[in-house]
Amino acid sequence: MRIVLPTIGSRGDVQPFIALAQGLIRTGHSVRLASHPVMRGLVESHGVPFAPIGPDIDLGQEAAAIRRRSRNVAVGLVRAMRFSFDILERSHEDILAHCRQADLVVVPAQSAAGKNEAERLALPYASVNLVPWGIPWDDPGRPWYKRLLYGALDGLIALITTRPLNRLRRRQGLPPVGPEGFGSARLDLVPVSPAVYPPNPHWAPYHHLVGYWFAAAPAGWLPPGDLLAFLEGGEPPLLVSLGAMSLGREESLASATLFVEAIRQVGVRAIIQGWEEGLAQLPLPPEIYAAGPLPHSWLLPHCAGLVHHGGFGTTSAGLRAGIPALVIPHLVDQFYWGQRVHELGAGPPPLRRSRLDVQNLAAALEALAGDAALRDAASTLGAQIRAEQGLQNAVRLIAETFGA
DSSP, rough: EEEEEOSSSOOOHHHHHHHHHHHHTTTTTTEEEEEEEEGGHHHHTOOOEEOSSOSSSSSHHHHHHHHHHSSSHHHHHHHHHHHHHHHHHTTTHHHHHHHOOEEEEETTTOTTTTHHHHHHOOOOOOEEESGGGGSSSOOSOOOOOHHHHHHHHHHHHHIIIHHHHHHHHHOOOHHHHHOOTTEEEEEEEEEEOOTTTTOOOOOTTEEEEEEOOOOOOTTTTOOOOHHHHHTTTSOOEEEEEEEEGGGGGTTTHHHHHHHHHHHHHHHHOEEEEHHHHHHHSSSOOTEEEEEEEOOHHGGGGGGGGEOOOOHHHHHHHHHHHHHHHEEEEEEEHHHHHHHHHHHSSSOOOOGGGGGOOOOHHHHHHHHHHHHHHHHHHHHHHHHHHHHHHHHHHHHHHHHHHHHH
């Protein structure tokens, strides 16, 4: 079957679709992953055919820059969302052209890329949902005031997200979305471990929690020699990998200085990804290695702990590796994942970005590096996740639902 996977967003938004594409290709399907041109190298390095859509931008970095320029978090989120819908509309003709050559479309439920195009062409489509706690549900047994509250929250979310999508659909000659929202009413795949987020019995039957997906490492990739020497030169390090939070030039030096000082105070070894400009201005001790992009599937098993922003992909990779994690969230879903990691016993309490200072960061790093209970809980959870068959479950459900 010819399957197209259109997705817009950051590197973290694209990576789950790389894993799904690999799984579908292994079972004999013809698959193309369609995304921003800047993602071509990432996608093709994993052996997945690529198709460009929309402007040649890194939407994750652009949205992060918009949020940084905004006067507060709420304004920044709204502006970033408007920008994302603009990119979605500007990608429409490219997505439509790729869908014309497909038998099935798999769309991201967080951006709806490909949903409108599949419906215009009367093509079947599935969806991938990275935010299980955002899936609407109703329990008649809930008290009336809770039902009223959740109904009001759903209405607010619809005002911010669904109305802009419906305006776009109207311009494309489509009716408003149904209760399925941005996703599919036939098959909505939720690539999260049931050990991390138990399935909700009140979900509509087309939502399926299948387990995490992990892509095979890029073909022919080899770690840098100096990184291997660093790893062999002492105790396993902590990894600091904060995603788009670490990409802002304006804050690069200040953020790098804060983390380097906290790491020095605790006396641990560390690898830092990001803040290249800031780190280049600092005299780094031999206990700190400044790194660029590296496959987490290879790197994390060599580390003692992880400091990250709570993005979906980094959260799942850290949990799979079985190492404790400190989450420093700064966007909506990241706060949930940070709290969930802590509730599972796999990390200390999350630290808000706005409250970071050397003292509280150093205390959290000390717990991350030295708390045996955190290590044990993370190790147990990691073993459970590594035993799951999330990707195989997803491929099987696509075959069963669409006759592939």
